[in-house]
Each structure stands twice: as C-alpha cells, then as structure tokens.
Amino acid sequence: MLMTGAQYIESLRKLKTRVYLFGEEVKNWVDHPMIRPSIDCVAVTYDLAQDPQYTDLMTAKSILNSETINRFCNIHQSTDDLRKKVKMQRLLGQKTASCFQRCVGMDSFNAVYSTTFEVDKKYGTTYHQNFLKYLKFVQEKDLVVDGAMTDPKGDRGLAPSKQKDPDLFLRIVERRPDGIVVRGSKAHQTGCINSHEHLIMPTMALGEDDKDYAVSFACPTDADGIYMIYGRQSCDTRKLEPGADVDLGNHKFGGQEALVVFDNVFIPNDRIFLCGEYDFANMLVERFAGYHRQSYGGCKVGVGDVIIGAAALAADYNGASKAAHIKDKLIEMTHLNETLYCCGIACSAEGYPTAAGNYQIDLLLANVCKQNVTRFPYEIVRLAEDIAGGLMVTMPSERDFRSDLKVGKKGETIGDICNKYFAGSPTCTTEERMRVLRFLENICLGSAAVGYRTESMHGAGSPQAQRIMIARQGNIEGKKALAKAILDIK
Amino acid sequence: MKCGVRFCGGCNPKYDRGAAYEFVRQGLQEEIQFEYAQEDTIYDILLIFDGCTNCCASYDAYMTRRGIVKIWQAEDLDKTIQILKDFE
Numbered sequence: 218m219l220m221t222g223a224q225y226i227e228s229l230r231k232l233k234t235r236v237y238l239f240g241e242e243v244k245n246w247v248d249h250p251m252i253r254p255s256i257d258c259v260a261v262t263y264d265l266a267q268d269p270q271y272t273d274l275m276t277a278k279s280i281l282n283s284e285t286i287n288r289f290c291n292i293h294q295s296t297d298d299l300r301k302k303v304k305m306q307r308l309l310g311q312k313t314a315s316c317f318q319r320c321v322g323m324d325s326f327n328a329v330y331s332t333t334f335e336v337d338k339k340y341g342t343t344y345h346q347n348f349l350k351y352l353k354f355v356q357e358k359d360l361v362v363d364g365a366m367t368d369p370k371g372d373r374g375l376a377p378s379k380q381k382d383p384d385l386f387l388r389i390v391e392r393r394p395d396g397i398v399v400r401g402s403k404a405h406q407t408g409c410i411n412s413h414e415h416l417i418m419p420t421m422a423l424g425e426d427d428k429d430y431a432v433s434f435a436c437p438t439d440a441d442g443i444y445m446i447y448g449r450q451s452c453d454t455r456k457l458e459p460g461a462d463v464d465l466g467n468h469k470f471g472g473q474e475a476l477v478v479f480d481n482v483f484i485p486n487d488r489i490f491l492c493g494e495y496d497f498a499n500m501l502v503e504r505f506a507g508y509h510r511q512s513y514g515g516c517k518v519g520v521g522d523v524i525i526g527a528a529a530l531a532a533d534y535n536g537a538s539k540a541a542h543i544k545d546k547l548i549e550m551t552h553l554n555e556t557l558y559c560c561g562i563a564c565s566a567e568g569y570p571t572a573a574g575n576y577q578i579d580l581l582l583a584n585v586c587k588q589n590v591t592r593f594p595y596e597i598v599r600l601a602e603d604i605a606g607g608l609m610v611t612m613p614s615e616r617d618f619r620s621d622l623k624v625g626k627k628g629e630t631i632g633d634i635c636n637k638y639f640a641g642s643p644t645c646t647t648e649e650r651m652r653v654l655r656f657l658e659n660i661c662l663g664s665a666a667v668g669y670r671t672e673s674m675h676g677a678g679s680p681q682a683q684r685i686m687i688a689r690q691g692n693i694e695g696k697k698a699l700a701k702a703i704l705d706i707k
Numbered sequence: 708m709k710c711g712v713r714f715c716g717g718c719n720p721k722y723d724r725g726a727a728y729e730f731v732r733q734g735l736q737e738e739i740q741f742e743y744a745q746e747d748t749i750y751d752i753l754l755i756f757d758g759c760t761n762c763c764a765s766y767d768a769y770m771t772r773r774g775i776v777k778i779w780q781a782e783d784l785d786k787t788i789q790i791l792k793d794f795e
Contacts, residue, residue, distance in 0.1 A: 269743040270725055273764050274716025297765075304718035304763070311719070522719070 219276070219287060220359045221267055222260030229256065229411065232437075235444035236410055236475075243447075246410060250456045252447070254315075254471035259361060259411045261312055261470070262289055262319045274305040279356050280575070281349065289319045290356045292330050293576040299565035303515035307558065310519015314660065316472035316668035318361075318408025320512045325364025325416045326352060327575055328505035329433060333490050334573030336497045344433075344490045345573070351435050351488065355414065362435070363412040365403040365477060366505060368420045377423070377430045387417065387479060388429040389492065396485040397492060399432060402478045407676075409477050410445055412438050419491070422499035431498045433491035434484045442482035448474040450664040463615040463651050466659020472668035503686070504577060507564075509677035510587035511578045514561015517590055520660070520669055521554035521597055527656050528601040534650040535606060536642040546600045553593040560586030581690035588683040594673040598661045609654040610662070612639065618651065708751045708794065711744030713766055720758025722781035728756055734788045744769045752776060752794055754787075 220228065229247050236246040246252050266275040266287050277291040277298065278284070293299050302323070309317045330352070333344035355362060368377075371385035380386065387401030403409075403417065416435045423431050436443070450472075455464050462468050491497060529547055532538040564582035571577050602609065613635050620631035629637075636647045659665045674680065701707070714724055731754070732741050744753060749770040757764050757779040766775065773794060778787045 269712075270714045271717050273714060274718060300763070301716065304716055308716060308718040519718075 218357065218359060219266050219285070220263050222257075222264040225260050225263045225359075225361070226256060228413065232413065233439040234410060235439070236447060237444065238447040250461075251453055252410065252473065254456070254467075254469065255318065255408065255473035256411050258313050258315050258317045258470040258472070259319055259408060262287065262309060262317055262361075263359070265308070265312065271308065274301050274308055277301075281353055281356065284356070286356045287359055289323045289361075290326070290352075290359065291323065292352070293327055293568075294574075295576060296566055296568045299511070299568045299576055299578055300562060303511065303558075303561040303565050306512055306515025307519040307522070307561075310516045311522050312519075313470040314467055314520050314523040314656075315470040315665060316407060316516070316672060317470075318411060318472065320516065321364035321407055321509065322362030322412070322414075322416060323364075324508035324512060325362070325366070325418060325505055326355070327508055327577075328501055329416065329418070329490050330575050331504060331571035331573040331577065332433075332497055332501040334571070335500065336491060336494050338572070339497075340494060342494070344492075347487050348490050351490075358413070360413040361408065361411060362414045362416050363406055363409040363438070363477070364418070364505065364509075365406055365409070365415050366418045366420050366502070367404050367406075369402060369404045369476075370420070376427055377421075378426045386420065386427075386430050387432070389432050390429075390481065393483075396483055397432070397434075397489065398481050398483050399434070399479050400481050402476055404476050405448070405474050405675075406445075406477045407472065407474050407672075409438070409475050410447070410473060414438060415443075415477065418501050418505055419498040421502060423495040425495060428493045428495040431491055431493055431495035432489075433501060434489045436482060436484055436488060440482055442480040443477065444480070445475040445477050448476070450667045452659070452663040455664075461615075463618075463648065463655055466655045466657075466663055467665055471664055472672070474667070503580065506678050506682070506686075507578050507580045507583045510583040510590075510683065511561055511564050513590040513673065513677060514557050514559075514564070514586040517594055517669065517673055518554055518558045518561065521550070521557070521594065524597060524601050524657070524660055524669075525550045525554060527653050527660075528604045530653045531601075531605040531609075531650075531657060534641045534645045534653060537604075543604060546604055550597050550600050553597055557586065557589055557593055560589055580686060584683040584686040584690065587677055588680060588687065590673050591680040591683070594669055598657075598666075598670060601657050602661050605654055605657045608639070609658045612651060612654060615651070618648065708738065709740045709742075709748075710752045710754050710791070711748065711750035711769055711771065712741055713744045713753060713755045713764055713769065715755070715757045715759075715762070715764035717758055721779075722758070724756040724758055727778065727781060727784055730784055731788055731791070735791055739791060746770075752791065754778075754791070 236243045265271040277288045279286045280292040337345045368386040371380045377386035390400045391398035532543045564578040567579035568576045618635045641650045753771040753775045755777045
C-alpha cells in the first residue's frame with residue numbers, strides 16, 4: 218500500500234524516537250522548525266508516487282509479489298530499473314532542491330539482498346530469508362529506512378578491534394540464543410530521524426580479529442537503547458527566527474544528519490543479516506557504496522538543475538542575462554551537471570545481474586560518477602555565485618525589507634530604502650530578486666550547502682575511496698596489453 | 708472510443724506534460740473518453756506522454772485493442788489530436 222505524504226508524516230508521530238538537539242530532548246520533533254523541512258522533503262517521495270505524471274519513475278513492481286511499491290523500496294530487477302532509479306532521483310532533486318534522504322535505504326536493501334544470498338550459499342545461514350521477510354514488511358508498510366554504514370572510526374590508522382575505545386565501531390557485545398546485543402554508533406546518518414527503521418551494515422573490509430564488527434541487522438528507529446543527536450548545519454538557526462521565509466533560501470525543504478547511538482540494543486535473530494562472517498563485510502560495503510555512488514548521478518543533478526535555473530533567474534533579475542560571459546557560465550554549469558547525469562546513466566546501463574538475481578551497477582563507472590560528483594558541484598556553485606554577485610551574502614534581512622521603521626528625512630522606512638536600493642530589473646519585484654539570491658546563498662554556503670557541497674564530497678565515500686576502487690577496477694594490465702598489441706611488443 | 712493515458716516519470720521533461728494532456732483532452736472530449744491507464748482495463752488506444760526523445764515510459768502492463776500513440780514534444784500536439792481523430 219502506498220502512503221501519501223500526509224500519512225507518512227502522521228506515521229512518524231506514532232514513533233517514540235529519541236531526538237536531542239542543543240543539549241535537550243526534543244519531544245515534538247515532527248513539528249520542530251529546524252527538523253520539519255527535512256520531513257517535508259521525504260514526504261515528497263510519497264506524494265509524487267501518487268501522481269500519474271510521475272508514477273513511472275516513482276513506483277515499481279515488487280520482486281516478491283509483483284505488487285506496486287514505491288521505487289525507494291525496490292530491488293532492482295533490470296538495467297531499466299537502475300536507469301529509472303537515477304531518473305527518479307533527478308526528478309526529486311528538481312522538486313526539492315535538497316537531499317531527500319530516502320536513497321540510502323534503497324541502496325542498502327539491494328546490497329544486503331545480494332550479499333546475504335552469497336553468505337548463505339557459503340555458510341548455510343538463513344540471512345537471505347530473514348532479509349526477504351524484512352523486505353516484505355518494508356514494502357507492505359511503505360517505510361523509510363535509514364541505511365546506516367558509517368562508523369565514527371576514531372583513529373583511522375587502527376583496525377576496529379585495535380581502537381582504544383572499542384565502541385568507535387558498532388559491534389556485537391553479547392550473543393544470546395534469541396538474538397544479539399549491539400553497541401556503538403553510526404555517524405552522519407542522513408534522514409535517520411525521519412526514518413521508521415534502520416538497516417545497519419559494516420563500514421569497511423574486516424579481518425578475523427574484527428569479526429564482532431561484521432554485523433548487519435535491522436531495527437525500529439525507536440528500539441530500546443537507540444537515540445539520536447542532531448547534526449548542526451550552517452545558518453540552521455535562521456529556521457528558528459519568527460516568520461522566517463525569504464531568509465531561509467529554500468523555505469520548503471531541507472536535509473538532515475544525526476549521530477545514531479546504539480546503547481546495548483537487542484536485535485532478534487530474524488532481523489540479523491550478517492553476524493561475524495567478516496569475509497563478506499567488504500562485499501556488502503562495495504555493493505552498497507556502488508549503488509550509493511550511482512545515486513549521486515541523479516540526486517545532485519536534479520539539485521543542479523534548480524541551481525542553474527536560479528542562477529539564470531539571478532542574471533535576469535540583475536539585468537545581465539544578455540552578457541556573453543553569463544551565457545557561457547550557464548553553458549558550463551549545464552555541461553558539468555549533465556556530465557554527472559551521463560555517469561549515473563552509464564553505470565546503470567552497464568549493470569549486471571548478481572547471483573541473487575538483482576541488478577548491480579557497473580562498479581568502475583559508479584565510482585567515476587561519484588569522483589566527478591566530489592568536484593563538479595563545487596564548480597557549479599562557484600559559477601552560480603559569480604553570476605549572482607556579492608549581494609547574495611550582503612543583503613539585509615527580510616525583516617529589514619519589511620520594516621516600517623522611519624529612518625529617512627522624508628519619512629522613508631527601512632523597508633522603503635531596502636526596496637529602493639536593491640531593486641534590479643523591472644521584470645521582477647525586489648522581493649523576487651531577494652528570494653533567488655537567498656536561495657543561492659543557502660545552497661552555496663547555508664544549510665543546503667551540507668547536502669549539495671560537503672555531501673557531494675564525502676557522501677557515499679570520500680574522494681580517495683573512489684580512487685581506490687577506480688584503481689582496482691581500471692584494468693591497467695589489460696590496457697598495457699592493448700598498447701603492446703599496437704606497438705608489436707611481445 | 709476509450710483512451711488510456713500514461714506518462715513517463717518526468718525526470719527532465721522538455722515540455723509540460725500535464726498541460727499537454729489537458730490540451731488534447733479538451734480538444735477531443737466530445738469524441739474520446741480519456742482516463743489514466745489502469746492495468747486491468749483494455750483500451751482502444753494507449754496515449755503516452757513522454758517528456759523527451761528518450762521515450763522511456765513503460766507500458767507493457769497495459770492492454771490496447773488498436774495500438775499506442777506516443778508524443779514526446781509539444782510541437783506534435785496538433786498532429787497527435789489528428790492521429791487520434793483518424794483512429795475513430
């Protein structure tokens with residue numbers, strides 16, 4: 218059954234999620250002004266699935282029973298599914314200009330689906346059956362699941378089991394007949410507070426000494442022992458200003474990250490998908506990372522589309538749109554944005570079936586995709602700032618633009634003065650010009666910069682992680698053979 | 708005549724597909740009954756609004772007696788209306 222956005226929001230109210238922000242527990246986090254934009258963003262993933270104009274991307278047929286499900290709960294069954302995933306993410310980026318948070322769950326479903334199949338084949342375990350049962354639950358209820366991989370990691374030079382504090386990587390601390398107890402945390406968890414469930418995965422390849430860290434499981438967001446500490450974002454407290462609208466930039470939507478703490482949480486056996494089989498940790502990590510690196514070829518492109526549109530509007534409202542250098546900058550932004558899309562589509566089109574039967578993206582091309590995503594958004598926003606001009610970071614507040622405090626010799630108010638001196642082209646009102654410039658300010662260096670810039674850098678793995686994968690997949694020996702063949706070198 | 712309507716997913720449409728559908732529907736409402744395509748219904752025609760030349764809308768699950776008409780650019784709206792009229 219597909220929920221509506223409103224039903225999704227109401228479903229969150231039924232959870233007993235523990236959320237902490239500014240040193241206090243947030244009792245009504247659903248309506249908290251700093252958190253609500255991110256919830257509204259996730260709600261769009263539900264609402265668009267109800268709209269016939271978007272269902273071809275937003276929905277799919279379940280691999281379990283061919284029922285119509287939200288594509289965010291889908292197991293990819295073809296390269297067409299992989300391409301539609303990227304297109305769906307571009308669509309959502311266009312509709313929200315934000316991180317819409319639901320992709321991590323979808324990427325973890327697909328990685329866990331194929332990895333559990335192969336673990337069971339080697340060890341005779343029943344993890345794949347456990348996961349199918351869980352997947353049925355998620356699909357039937359149309360849930361948001363936080364795919365949780367990243368541990369805080371502590372000293373990056375030491376393996377998990379060698380850390381001074383063993384909790385710096387999430388691990389099994391107790392094994393019982395009916396399940397396991399886990400302790401640790403997962404950092405930078407996108408959308409975790411807005412999720413119904415968490416699906417945990419290990420964060421790196423592991424050796425035998427680290428087998429307690431080779432764990433994958435699912436649990437409800439409000440399971441006993443779980444709590445979350447909200448991550449600050451640049452300019453986040455603007456959302457607390459009474460009546461804030463224009464100054465927020467994007468007043469409708471936003472992203473969210475938090476630290477999710479697992480304080481001796483019990484996980485029953487039927488929710489466990491990996492438990493000590495350390496030799497499969499790397500497979501799970503690589504496959505999840507591959508899918509998630511593919512995702513950025515969709516979501517960031519959609520946000521990029523909106524940035525390009527806003528930059529073009531800024532040029533119009535500044536009266537500068539006819540200048541040749543402005544046109545060229547917009548061309549360059551488009552070129553960079555579509556290059557990212559090319560990468561997302563390429564790794565999808567070159568996908569292949571796993572042993573479990575679901576489709577995996579081409580790993581080399583997915584890592585190339587993400588490597589480009591670590592660079593191009595920075596250039597796109599640099600060009601947007603160039604086009605917008607310095608006013609985007611020096612404008613008075615919207616309260617000043619609305620102020621009726623008299624300051625001028627002829628009784629002009631602060632609002633009058635602001636509207637007079639910041640007027641642009643006659644094709645727009647001063648407020649419209651402000652709105653566009655504040656949007657660009659927000660995405661370039663405000664709260665939305667988290668989702669467009671730094672997340673582009675580090676989300677789904679930092680740049681060096683992709684370079685390692687490109688090196689592994691790049692087949693230099695094969696390329697040497699190509700050169701030798703042409704040069705008649707034996 | 709009964710016409711099932713299907714849209715591509717709209718990831719990057721080059722024209723307003725919803726407005727295009729409304730234009731076609733208004734132009735032919737006396738002659739053709741339009742509805743969003745359902746999988747359990749057999750239509751005389753399936754009309755697909757693709758947002759671009761990629762034409763990636765899926766339609767295998769839908770049934771039609773007389774065929775499929777696809778449109779992928781706004782310039783073809785009048786032609787599409789004529790094609791649908793000619794089916795009658």
